[in-house]
Amino acid sequence: MIPVIAIDGPTASGKGTVAQRVADQLGFHYLDSGALYRIVGLASLERGIPLDFYDELGHLTQGLKIRFAQGHVFLDEKDVSEAIRTEEMGQRASAVGAIPQVRMALVGLQKSFLSAPGLVADGRDMGTVIFPEAVLKVFLTASAQIRAQRRYKQLIAKGISANIDILTNDLLERDQRDTQRSTAPLIQSEDAYLLDTSNLTIDQAVHQIVSWYGTVTQNK
Numbered sequence: 186m187i188p189v190i191a192i193d194g195p196t197a198s199g200k201g202t203v204a205q206r207v208a209d210q211l212g213f214h215y216l217d218s219g220a221l222y223r224i225v226g227l228a229s230l231e232r233g234i235p236l237d238f239y240d241e242l243g244h245l246t247q248g249l250k251i252r253f254a255q256g257h258v259f260l261d262e263k264d265v266s267e268a269i270r271t272e273e274m275g276q277r278a279s280a281v282g283a284i285p286q287v288r289m290a291l292v293g294l295q296k297s298f299l300s301a302p303g304l305v306a307d308g309r310d311m312g313t314v315i316f317p318e319a320v321l322k323v324f325l326t327a328s329a330q331i332r333a334q335r336r337y338k339q340l341i342a343k344g345i346s347a348n349i350d351i352l353t354n355d356l357l358e359r360d361q362r363d364t365q366r367s368t369a370p371l372i373q374s375e376d377a378y379l380l381d382t383s384n385l386t387i388d389q390a391v392h393q394i395v396s397w398y399g400t401v402t403q404n405k
């Protein structure tokens with residue numbers, strides 16, 4: 186069976202960076218499932234579909250032409266890597282992520298990322314819904330204060346002005362929506378290893394996951 190490492194956790198926990206680095210170290214493929222929800226957010230905005238038109242949003246999602254290549258993501262062959270990274274798209278992604286029709290429409294696409302020699306998948310429901318058979322499941326988190334500070338630094342480094350209080354409120358609101366929704370809520374499953382990165386560097390977090398992977402595969 187092709188191995189999957191599922192890394193789930195709340196927004197701004199550092200999952201993306203850590204998951205990508207784990208994939209690079211192991212020579213595995215990488216799925217950034219949040220990017221898919223962000224793309225649905227962007228496409229629905231561009232096409233003027235309101236967030237309460239569930240069937241239309243599900244239909245839109247089914248028809249999206251999404252392609253990942255060299256660290257970039259394309260929608261209808263247009264590079265949208267930057268456009269989907271805004272706070273607005275994060276909030277919109279969280280809104281469309283609560284819609285069962287949208288989640289259903291993304292299942293097949295997410296599963297199609299699984300190919301040899303292995304996959305590191307990051308998101309909210311990778312270990313619980315999409316890849317329940319994952320050999321290693323990690324629930325990666327950090328305190329809300331640390332996550333807000335990390336997001337703040339990222340934005341400032343990109344030359345985007347930001348306010349730490351607004352950022353903290355936004356991420357708590359997003360956490361609340363992601364954990365309370367009825368379809369595929371963000372939860373730490375019983376078989377997931379908890380990794381709190383509040384006091385860890387990226388290297389330490391990557392090292393921990395790679396070493397857990399070594400342990401679980403040795404025991405199989």
Ligand code: C5P
Nearest residue numbers: 196218219220222278279282308309310
């Ligand atoms: O991980 P990222 O911040 O890019 O995800 C954006 C939003 O997409 C999340 O807040 C969440 O609501 C949604 N999402 C999801 N399921 C996933 C990945 C992301 O619902 N597997």
